[in-house]
Amino acid sequence: MNWAEFFNMGGHAFNVWGSYILAFVILGLNIWLPLRKYRAQQRKIRQQHETAS
Template sequence: MNWESASDFWHMGGYGFYVWGSYAVTAVLLAFEVWAVARRGRLARVRVARDVAVERMDERRREPT
């Protein structure tokens, strides 16, 4: 498809709203996915660190004095 101006490109033959709206929704969803994966990883690391700390405390309690 050939466009004679930047305005024609953005308008996309009357379908610009749908085309650019689809790109916007996709970009938002991809950004959300990246954020959600990073959050899950961060929470998993916190959980593991907490579990390790609890295990160490339990080991210290079990040691004979």
């Protein structure tokens, strides 16, 4: 496989890679933000649990 050809996408690199980057950013935010909140909650509860017991 020729990498230059692969990245060029038949002259439509902006459109093809743009779509994949958009997907990465939009889906990435959708997992990252909820996960960050969720992890903080879990940490807090674990601490409460430890101090209680």
